[in-house]
Amino acid sequence: MKNQEVAKLLYEIADLLEIEGVEFKPRAYRKAAQNIESFSIDIEELYKKNELKSIPGVGKSIEEKIREYLETGRINKLEEMRKRIPIDIESLSKIEGLGPKMIKALYEQLGVKNLDDLEKAAREGKIRKLRGFGEKTEKNIIENIEIARKRQERFLLGFALKDALEVIDLIKGHVEKISLAGSIRRRKETIGDVDILAIAKEPHKIMDIFTSMKKVEKVIAKGDTKSSVRLYGGLQVDLRIVDKESFGSALQYFTGSKEHNIELRKIAIKKGYKLNEYGLFENDLRIAGEDEEKVYKMLGMQWIPPEMRENRGEIELALDGKLPKIVEYEEVKGDLQMHTVWSDGANSIEDMVEEARRLGHKFIAITDHVGSLKIAGGMDEKKVIEQGKEIEKLREKYDDIYIFHGVEANIMKDGELDVSNSLLKDVDVVLASVHTAFRMNEEEMTARVIKAIKHDYVDIIAHPTCRIIQEREPIKVDIEKVLQSAKDNNVVMEINAYPDRLDLNDINTKLAVEIGVKLSIGTDAHTIDHLRYYELGTAVARRGWAKKEDIINTYTVEELKKLFGK
């Protein structure tokens, strides 16, 4: 699927156009890029069917460029622009306070093309002399270069969420109301910073508590309405105090996404209203603002769960009153992938059972590695049988949780599993996944995974694309074909809930739901501490619009046994 690839090029064209001072076109390109990037249909399929224009925001001209790229591997106009403006915009625009206009001025007047040039010019005191720039701007640039170099891109949701919830815990006793906002409230897989909103009678007292927390490394800004801190580890947290009558609209506004908000504001305009962070206004009269639900209601639409607010079609559905009822966090009743000391996990089966009970799970699947993955302690048939006996004993001891005996087998290069059927036939649930030979072409890799899907004993394909966020690209598979095959063969696809996997991701989950594939949530826990990540899996499910019936972790133990053929 080349959607991300094409989107990236369109974003680059947008950046370059903006540098050139072209109006409105950058917005058009970005809009098209955004839609392509979150489109669950393969852009190459649309191209073959001559339906590229069915993507919102893609008209004659952008269609032509996509066509050119898919046919020749390049876009002439982009190549020309790159030659004309040889600037590393991507890294330069990461500098806080540096936008296209300033990048353009720096290039034209000082020849700044990249971070190194920028730093040199700043340190030599050349920037302050430019019209529109000054000493302060130059000083900020120097500081922000350091930060941009040090900062590792974005933070994983799973890690940031823990810090964010701890911050809220510290403050919530002192405020009237408090909520996460921003991408972390939408449970995006990575987040830039944490946004928190609160109502407070004595703002500066709250700000004192906030800025003097133990985990604060640096106070970036401190005022009565907004303070920002950087925690140890680099995560930035912003706390805003808002008025009670604006809390809902501020929450809506700061939750985003930006694209979602833009659409909402257009709807407001059509109705003759104005929507901003202070409320929804008819003339100067505030007709909604205190609660978020009412803001949506007054715009004539259903309230939209934060996880869905990405402008991927949710607004149209909410206007029609046809939003799908997505799975709720408390409907997920168990965890279907985890490891123990029987392979590469750190805890015993009983430890995992105890912790799962504490989390309120009704069932878990112990899915230790089997077969050739010796580095992960892959068990042989004899050990699997022994493990089964231990699980049987624990089932007798605990009657409030059911323990499925599972295994995780490897899908070898040829699509066969690395263990015999005799090992698999007696366990309750068989996960299969790719752990080796990640670099295969799409055709071979797709065939490999589909062969595993068709295997007699495979119930679930675990971490289907094998990506590691910010570390390893997904394997090259034709995800639509894989999902269709899963549907045809009644095989479940996993949403791996481990913080750096989240695989399937939100977009592929949405596609799976559309195709009708059942999904399972597994934490892939290797210690008892990892078990709490199951909520991240639910978050991905919600971002992919999965309903309760799409997620097998909402089933009863009896229903699961039936599904696994036991």
Added chain:
DNA sequence: GCCGTTTTCGGCCCGACTGTTTTCAGTCG
């Protein structure tokens, strides 16, 4: 460059903040 329940031409989201200015452009979220 795209788009249309005001439009096939003329619009394209909104407000705050910063740093530079002396009334505002640029950037950010």
